[in-house]
Amino acid sequence: MSSIFTDDVRTAANPYKVLIAGGCYSGLSAAINLLERCDTIDSPIPVEITIVDERDGFFHVIGSPLALATRSYAEKAWVEYKDVKVLQRPDVRFVHGSLNKIDCETKMATISEGQTTRTETYDFFIAATGLRRAWPVVPQALSRKSYLMESGTHIDSVTNSTAPILVVGGGAVGIEMAAELKEVKPNVNVTLAHSRDKLLSAEPLPDMVKDCALELTQQTGVEVLLNHRLTSATPAKNENGIGVFEVEFSNGHKMVASQVIMAISKSTPSTDFLPKAALSTDGYVNIQPTMQLAPETPNAASHFAVGDLIHWSGIKRCGAAMHEGKFAGLNIHQIMLQHIQGREPVFNRLGEIPPMIGLAVGKNAVSYGPEGMNHGPQVMQRFFEDDLGFRIVWDHLRLGGMNA
Template identity: 25%
Template sequence: MGGQVSVPDGVHVVVVGGGFGGIGAAQQLRSAGLSFTLLDQRDAFHHNVAALRASVQPGFARRTFIPYADTFGTSFVQGRVERVDPDRQVVVLQGGREVQYSHLILCTGTDGPFPGKFTREASLQAAVQMYEDFIQQVQLADSVLVVGGGGTGVEMAAEIKTEYPDKKVVLIHSKVGLADPQLVHSVRQQAKEVLLEKGVELLLGQKVSNLSDLQLNVTQKNLEVRTDKGETLTTDLIVCCTGLRVNAAAYRDAFSASMAENGALKVNDHLQVQGFSNVFAVGDCADLQEPKLAYHAGLHASVAVTNIINSVSGKQLTTYQPGSVTMLLAMGRDDGVGQFNGFRLPRWLVALGKSRDLLLWKSWREMQQTQPL
């Protein structure tokens, strides 16, 4: 975006949420010389693109958490946002602390089941230990049932079967087609082929009917699982990869009139929240018709920060236009499927570009820290 910019006094940007969109916004604000505060309830950024590898490979989780304070110093504040007061232009943290803003960027992301998502309050050490504990459960199990065949479920099944080829892995999915519907048909078909090649058993067009009665992420021998089609199967470990929801808790009260049914914030072409020229929504919490991807969150962050600079400089605001879908699925460390701008990519290229290290290098570089070996 260029170097430092001249901005009027009193400009202070608060970024709520330190996911991919949040750290992208914070880095660009810092590069531009704008005063900002990044808020997150954790003390470390989670590169959750690699969360599933961290769920099966011992020692890998440490590489997926990057301390905020080492990058942003006193511009980072750890705390849970209780509410936003748009009239007073303050963000209120649990415990009563208030952070004043002239502009607000909401990057609260989505919440969902562990291990694909890690959104709870925890120190870096505690978070890493949760993944190491989960690995022990996987290692104890002779058979694993992955519930949900979207992108996360497909990648989870592939990771387990790649790391532990002797384990029985079954994936159950309510639809017949696997992976994300925004992917072209041939890529979704290829994801199915890779799973079958690896030995994953597929149970498609069925749902688990007694999921709420079953304990997740804990190995218990011969758990009985029933489907809505009357089938019964036994497994030792159940991993749920469904149920992603927009994390709207921080802003629900303040911006309820600007929310879509799923909790995402309605935005205009400039990513301004409907009805608020100084509030922007970035990443999964923005109501945009495109897949929820880290890549998109980074693009949103750039538009939001550019528009904050443009608005205080009296320049024309830039627009965000969703483009063709680019999506890569890591199918274990040795394989992958995906597309670039709507065109299917060779499996070896996805494996080389994403699957080997899951783009960890990119986040460590962006955070200007050295990745542990």
């Protein structure tokens, strides 16, 4: 049997080395599912997992709109990796740093950690670094301490507003930011401006979903301005000397806003560390249905990519990211079994993902998928509960421990 490994003897002193770039939904899912399989009592497999992330903890990205609206939720939404109980074990190591380069041919990673740059070899690599999203779509802080300062400053600025808060961009993030802010601070006037005639205009969704999103947003008390493309937001002072923004749109409409929150930044895949041959023209990772990199990449069988950075069908979602991470973990386990036992691997394969969405809008939510559209408070409870899905994700990934 041909082997993808340079050393065929694996023991506790010489385990399989798995390097994961990214410690959010897909990266943690891959690690947890792989460990669960490797821990099997009748045939345990020695493994050493290193998870590299620029942040010092797991941040619940779905909850970002609420984390930037209320301090109590901000405290909850970021959990330092040392408090993720399921991964507090001697064969898992977290590195607070970033990947500079992956050499697929030599299976060597260049990692920056603080002011230090070093190299590290691996047997398997999983890219799970997701998309780079600008402030305030997600916090830019890299430590929990600085994140709480960053989010606290933002919360103070929007909740002490006298003029309306303007959220620019009627995609999922803009809708949720505007609705959560209005829900948490009903006395604050919130306006959502979108350049097109439908909300969610960039998503491959039927008009009934977009129209429902508009209706639910308006029900929260948010004023929605469609066909309003922002042209300028000029700092000024009102009659009381308080700083505001004089806003103008391309249709000539003008308004004064206390704060202007931009929710329209284009997210870009965080894949600079990978070879160009592994990427699509827009920087997403080309993968096979097994989550392995495309065959033209050297040692493609040992390299995986999961989550928002993959070039695949479907709307980028947390559920899909965790599902893809699980497949990567299970498929790596299959390759290990092939190496140890000589049996042909049985891979999990990712199928076509149809357009699906779950959108939280105040106390309501709208969902859409192959089964059709649903909306209302019962959809909110099913998809998000009362914490924008934090408990659902925490328990699904068993982050509080395998028996949590």
